[in-house]
Amino acid sequence: MSSPAVAPVRLDEVTWEIPPSARPGMRVPARILADEEILRAIGADRSLEQLANVATLPGIVGFAIAMPDIHQGYGFPVGAVAATDARDGVVSPGGVGYDINCGVRLLALAVGRDELAPVLPRLMDELARSVPTGAGRGGALRLDDAALDRVLTRGSAEVVEAHGLGDARDLAHTESGGALPGADPAAVSARARDRGRAQLGTLGSGNHFLELGAVERIADPGAAAALGLREGEVTALIHSGSRGLGHQVCTDHVRAMEPLLPRWGIRLPDRELACAPVGSAEGRGYLAAMACAANFAWSNRQVLAQRVREGVGRVLGRGRAGAVRQVYDVAHNAPSPRSTAAAGCGCTARGRREPSGPGAPASCRPTSRRPASRCSCPGRWAPPRGCSAAWTAATRPASAAPATAPAGCSRATRPGGASPGGSCGGSSRSAASRSAAPPPAGSPRRRRSPTRTSTAWWR
Numbered sequence: 001m002s003s004p005a006v007a008p009v010r011l012d013e014v015t016w017e018i019p020p021s022a023r024p025g026m027r028v029p030a031r032i033l034a035d036e037e038i039l040r041a042i043g044a045d046r047s048l049e050q051l052a053n054v055a056t057l058p059g060i061v062g063f064a065i066a067m068p069d070i071h072q073g074y075g076f077p078v079g080a081v082a083a084t085d086a087r088d089g090v091v092s093p094g095g096v097g098y099d100i101n102c103g104v105r106l107l108a109l110a111v112g113r114d115e116l117a118p119v120l121p122r123l124m125d126e127l128a129r130s131v132p133t134g135a136g137r138g139g140a141l142r143l144d145d146a147a148l149d150r151v152l153t154r155g156s157a158e159v160v161e162a163h164g165l166g167d168a169r170d171l172a173h174t175e176s177g178g179a180l181p182g183a184d185p186a187a188v189s190a191r192a193r194d195r196g197r198a199q200l201g202t203l204g205s206g207n208h209f210l211e212l213g214a215v216e217r218i219a220d221p222g223a224a225a226a227l228g229l230r231e232g233e234v235t236a237l238i239h240s241g242s243r244g245l246g247h248q249v250c251t252d253h254v255r256a257m258e259p260l261l262p263r264w265g266i267r268l269p270d271r272e273l274a275c276a277p278v279g280s281a282e283g284r285g286y287l288a289a290m291a292c293a294a295n296f297a298w299s300n301r302q303v304l305a306q307r308v309r310e311g312v313g314r315v316l317g318r319g320r321a322g323a324v325r326q327v328y329d330v331a332h333n334a335p336s337p338r339s340t341a342a343a344g345c346g347c348t349a350r351g352r353r354e355p356s357g358p359g360a361p362a363s364c365r366p367t368s369r370r371p372a373s374r375c376s377c378p379g380r381w382a383p384p385r386g387c388s389a390a391w392t393a394a395t396r397p398a399s400a401a402p403a404t405a406p407a408g409c410s411r412a413t414r415p416g417g418a419s420p421g422g423s424c425g426g427s428s429r430s431a432a433s434r435s436a437a438p439p440p441a442g443s444p445r446r447r448r449s450p451t452r453t454s455t456a457w458w459r
Helices: 036-042 047-054 113-130 145-154 156-163 168-172 190-196 221-227 243-260 281-316 362-367
Strands: 009-012 015-018 030-033 060-071 078-085 103-112 209-214 233-240 325-331 335-340 347-352 454-457
Touching (some): 015 047, 030 047, 036 060, 113 209, 156 168, 168 325, 243 281
Parallel strands (some): 030 060, 209 454
Antiparallel strands (some): 015 030, 078 347, 103 233, 103 325, 335 347
8 A cells, every 4th residue: 555664544534644653754743634445546656655754844833734636746745735834944845846826717608508519619629729738838928027027926917907818807716816925026037937938828738728618517506606606507627837937936946945955954855855944045035936936827827718718709709708707716736824723833834725715716715615626637636537617625525525516528629630638538539429427426536647738528
């Protein structure tokens, strides 16, 4: 199942713990939220070893926590959560990751699946033409230094107000209003700026996608009402992040921190956990650059959302574009300071942000649940081969049930061409080819990270 050195002890049906005694240097226990089946899958890679390593970070409080989606990452396992005391703790770029503020934006298209079905091929072509995909691809926007600085500082608001892409309603339904405070463009290297300058409004590669889906069934009417979703409504789910700019920010600061670890008296079991004291010049510099990358990512998804609206307008009529409504935009990985009573102390901690916590978009707060940011991200709460248009997963991972559970999905192939990929797995086929059953209620599924950049459709 896992290395004997980090073998977890069962605490209850869905909670496991690696005690600090399991390996030298652990400052807190490591907790894993998983059932037996998921835990067996987790044991196939170095996830648990990496989680135990995270528990050695200076200043960590409470636990190093693994969500059910955990899989091996860079230093930190993907799907891990950690908080460090800002007074004497560290910040580790690997904990945020290379795609800073990789996240999802859900749009409700205000059209039923039956109405859209006859013009589906046209819409798919419009989206394929207007949304650049692939590593290194640029978009239609080209930003000079001053314009890029404003995006890095102000985030989505700059795209809305200066470029007219979206409106204030989008900002109200975006986590933190689409911008983190403390961003300083001077902390972003010239190389990072050059990599991101032309990439606003692009998906990228890997597991990023633009996916069309439909709300098949409402399982939680209250949550669906709070999110403004109805049965049969078509949705668009955008999954992308900070592109080359964010990747370079992480690269730059890992390289800067690693040789300075002896100066700070920090010894780590894995150099990929390179970190800096939160209050150090290097720690502050990373946080300022990280906030810039997070703001770039929100701006990127803002532009992508507008491209979806424009495509809807070209296919269904200009008036229909304005009816496309943002449900939410949340980040998978962007840390935020907050006061907490972790481990019995009243400290300020840093960890991965919770969509239902401070900064959550307004549409997500009334549900008291997490929004559906896990449907197609690698290893997230995903039905097998299915594309969830809108999940609202409960915060109890092992017993979470989707608020809306689409019955199935399929890849969409552009006429006469190859499929750009899909979130459903399997080979490329034309629309209405592959289907998948919904996940059993209360049964979280974990899957390995696929490689895809897709525009997908349902059965």
